[in-house]
Amino acid sequence: MILKLISRSKQLVPHSPVRILSLYAVLALLLFSAVLLVGLMPADAHAARILEPKQISGAFPTLAASFNPHEQVGHDQMENMDHGHDSGLSVSTALFYTARIVYYTALLMAAGMMLWFSGIRSGSDEQRKRMQQWSLPMMRALLLASLLYVFANARSLMEGYGGGGPEWLRLFTETNTGQAWLALLILSLLGFAVIKASDTFKLIWALLLLAIESWSGHVAALQSNMNLGIVLDFIHLACAAVWSGGLMILLGLWFVDRKEAGRFAERFTTAAWISMALLIITGAAITLLLLPSLSYLFYTSWGIWLIVKIALVALVIVTGALLRARVRRGELPDGLMLKVDAGLMLVITLIVGVFTYMSPLPDNTPVRFHKMGETRHFTVNITPNEPGTNQFEVKIWLPEQLGEPSEVKLVLHSRDRQQLAPLEVPLAIFEDKSYESFPGFVRTSYHAEQMDIPFPGKWTAELQVVDKSGEKVEESIDFENY
Structure with missing residues (x-):
């Protein structure tokens, strides 16, 4: 985006090339500093869930839960654990994603258009x-897309929860997510007044619109470095709006006035x-904030x-380089390359x-391990198998003549950090009321x-069992969590 200064005569004049380069140099230096901070952070700080929950709750007053509308209005999510996870691609799911795609396209186009009013030459x-x-x-497209987007997301969020109108009102008034959606709708309505206002108001409106979207993205749920993530996401969205909005303007000018398209291309390509x-x-910086390791890119649909x-x-x-080369030679932009570039932009928006x-992180699944042998049976359950507090359950079946084991240990080893001391699970016998039984064996839980x-x-749970005869048996169970 090329900014303008207002001269004393109130006429808009463009920055000199030196000032433009200085502006971009300062912005690049600030971004480099932010990325450097991300790179210098210890691995445990890159993703919210890598920190120990007790440490998080003491160190960060604003947690991911504060961005959870259900937490804020007191919904019981345990009764709706399948909420938001449809099996297969239903018609409602297809319409839901269509609303999101249309919204992001309209958002970037509208914001980009308003930003470019401050970027064209006087x-x-x-x-x-x-x-x-x-x-x-x-x-008009932004307002319609925003209405569809908010309705589709709110309906998906509230599915399975009763309460009717009052609960919907609480969603939009008592949760950060609902308030962000309400602000989005208000700004979409104000857009009709903004198009008649000065370039400065257009610029402010576009930046506010992008700020609301960055506030409600993935980075807003980070339990550490949330502010850094929001700033990076805001810059990311602003740059995307400048590129996509400018490209659509260039393509539109190419269809109606080739000479004006050529003039605009000089400014746009830079x-x-x-x-x-x-x-x-x-x-890249946002990805490092969201993921503990880049290898996670291959574990989820988000990463793919x-x-x-x-x-x-x-x-x-590649296409941008070809377009820029033509413009620098004084030629008009090539129509085919413009259409290819616009097509790629639409696919990226999709x-x-x-x-x-x-979710950028894979879903964790509980560990369910059971092994049957001729003289011993073992069961090890770890729930929910995720960073933080977990429930461990171990069941041992030994022959009746041996009775209960004399010693049982469960030790966790990190396969990623082998220098870390083993973690012993403090097991205690409990009264197990389940009906699992094997004839001739005694169960101890x-x-x-x-x-x-x-x-x-990556972890290994090492189970050590010593029976009353002194015989020791070890079993290793490999598992992962994210």
Whole structure:
């Protein structure tokens, strides 16, 4: 985006090239500092769930739960554990994701259009006239898309919870998510007034719109470095709006006035390259904040979609380089390359609409291990198998003549951090009222309810059983959590 200064005569004049370069240099330096901070953080600080829950609750007053609408209005989520996870692609699911895709497209187009009013050259009356004509349909699209987006997400969020109208009112008035949606709708309505206002108000409106979206994204649920994540996400969205909005303006001008398209391309190609560089930097930094390790990209649909997005961005860079080369030679932008670039942009927006609703981290599943032998049976259960407090349950079946074991130990070993001392689970015998039984065997059950797994990763649970004859048996169970 090319900013303008207002001269004393109240006429808009463009920055000199030196000032523009200085502006981008300062912005790049700030981003480099933020990324450097991310890189210098210990591995345990990269993702919210890598910290021990007790440490988190004491160190950070604003937790991920504060962004959970159900937590804020007192919903019991344990009764609705399948909420939000449809099996297969139903019609409602397809419509839900369609609403998200349309919303993100309209959001970037509208914000980008308003940002570019401050980026076009002074005296570009034809460009300004065309952009003004396109602004009204863009605002209508944003309002409609925002209504569909909010309704679809609120309906998905409230599905399975009773209460009717009052509960919906509480969602929009008592939760951060609902308040962000309400602010989005208000700004969408104000957009119709903004298109008639000055470029400064257009700029402020666009930045507020993007700030609301960055506040309600994945990074807003970080339990550490949340503020850094929101700033990075805001810059990421602003750069995406500059690129996508500018590209649509360029394509529109190409269809109605090739000469104006050529003039606009001179300004756009430079801004697009700077925006793309900042998109890559901020995107990488956000990924490092969300994931404990880049290997997690291969564990989830979120990661696979992100890899596809990165590949598409690489293609955008290629087409952008070809367009920039033509413009620097004084030639008009090539229509085919413009259409390819616009097509790639729409596909990337489609991916964003899908994977922003997915969890960056894989789902954890409880450990359920059972092994039957000729003289011994073992069961080990770890629930819910995630960083933080877990319940451990161990069941041992020994022949009746041996009775209860004389000693049982369960020790956890980190396969990722082998230098870490083993963690012994404090097992205690409890009265097991389940009906599992094997003829000729005696069952002894142990549990531990307050044992913490300190961080995610690859683990080995080593079960050691000594019977009354002195014979010792060891069993190793490998498991992972995220």
